[in-house]
Amino acid sequence: MKRLDAITVTPRARAIALAFGTAAAAIIAASPAAAADAHYPKVLQEMIEAGKLKVVKQFPTDKTGLTGYIVKHGGYQTVVYSEDGYLMLGPLYGPQGRNLSKRYAREHTPKPDIGRIIDALDADYLVRQGPEDAPALYVFADPNCIFCHKLYQRTDPLVKAGKLRIHWIMVSVLGRSSVGRAAAILSADDPAAALAQDEAQFDARTEQGGITPQQPSVRVADVLDHNRQAMFEVGGTGTPTVLFRDAHGHWQAREGMPPGGWLKHYARGASTP
Numbered sequence: 119m120k121r122l123d124a125i126t127v128t129p130r131a132r133a134i135a136l137a138f139g140t141a142a143a144a145i146i147a148a149s150p151a152a153a154a155d156a157h158y159p160k161v162l163q164e165m166i167e168a169g170k171l172k173v174v175k176q177f178p179t180d181k182t183g184l185t186g187y188i189v190k191h192g193g194y195q196t197v198v199y200s201e202d203g204y205l206m207l208g209p210l211y212g213p214q215g216r217n218l219s220k221r222y223a224r225e226h227t228p229k230p231d232i233g234r235i236i237d238a239l240d241a242d243y244l245v246r247q248g249p250e251d252a253p254a255l256y257v258f259a260d261p262n263c264i265f266c267h268k269l270y271q272r273t274d275p276l277v278k279a280g281k282l283r284i285h286w287i288m289v290s291v292l293g294r295s296s297v298g299r300a301a302a303i304l305s306a307d308d309p310a311a312a313l314a315q316d317e318a319q320f321d322a323r324t325e326q327g328g329i330t331p332q333q334p335s336v337r338v339a340d341v342l343d344h345n346r347q348a349m350f351e352v353g354g355t356g357t358p359t360v361l362f363r364d365a366h367g368h369w370q371a372r373e374g375m376p377p378g379g380w381l382k383h384y385a386r387g388a389s390t391p
Contacts, residue, residue: 159200162187177226180212188226194350197222230352232361232369239287239348243341245309248276248283253387256285256361258349261299261316261327262292263357265375270317272378281385286313289345289357298331301338 157176158166165171174188174195184201197219199206209219236256244256255273259266276282288304290296299316306312312329319328334342349359352371362384364370376384 158187159203159205161203161205162189162198162200174228175226177222179210179222180218184210186222186226188223188228194355195223195227195353197226227353230371232352232371235348235351236361236369238344240341240344243288243304243309243338243345245286245288245303245313246283247286247310249280250283252281252283253363253384254283254285255384256287258287258289258345258352258354258357258359260289260292260296260357261303261313261329262296262325264320264322264325266358267317267320267322267327269358269360269375270313272375273381276381276385282381287345287348288342289349290342291346291357292325295326295331297334297339297342299327299329300342301334302329302332304338304341305332305335 158173162171162173166173170191172190174190177186177188179186179199184199187198187200188195189198196207197210199210209217210222212218239256257266257269259269273282273284277284288300290300303309303312303316316327316329320326321328349357352359352361354371354373356373358375359371359373360376361369361371
């Protein structure tokens with residue numbers, strides 16, 4: 119969904135493209151001349167020293183000799199592995215065909231403080247729909263996202279019936295025109311009406327929003343960047359990412375479009391865990 123950024127370390131190490139959120143795998147051999155570290159493989163240590171990566175947690179894996187790491191890059195967290203001086207990125211499957219990377223991410227990734235992340239959003243640039251006393255959702259959405267479009271259509275009757283309140287958090291992760299369309303929505307005198315226009319004229323064939331893109335101001339560009347980082351912080355890798363309160367009143371995150379039954383259940387005030 120987003121451009122892969124090449125991470126260049128020192129001249130002694132290779133560049134690595136961390137394809138976060140994809141199934142691609144990369145293997146990088148450590149340079150013999152790289153500075154050694156007591157805990158991390160040499161190439162990983164060079165990336166840390168260059169400020170390109172931050173290790174959140176180190177953990178043993180099911181395979182002897184293979185070490186796992188939760189690493190953070192550009193606000194996004196993923197799992198990488200090291201063995202015999204190599205650093206590996208991509209899903210790790212066990213002998214039974216199970217994706218162990220998903221399990222490791224679930225077990226070892228620190229849980230985000232979603233309430234704090236919501237509070238840190240710029241309230242002036244949230245696109246709001248529905249009454250204040252209705253059950254609330256916060257949704258990270260791209261104006262070119264076909265699944266966000268479908269979610270908008272699915273929630274629209276609930277919003278108009280006063281049963282649901284949505285705070286749309288605009289991001290731009292699906293191409294260059296996403297930035298301009300998100301800017302047009304956030305810069306409008308009536309952002310909710312601008313979002314409605316984008317959705318009403320959405321071209322499902324080309325997966326392009328219906329509002330005319332415009333150049334973002336410095337302020338709006340900063341907001342979009344912050345929103346994107348916030349999406350990564352809650353564990354979202356793409357749009358839509360939905361934030362909701364569970365049955366205990368705690369904020370949770372789910373990626374992808376919720377089923378229609380779930381939305382109706384939530385709109386009745388019966389939060390699902």
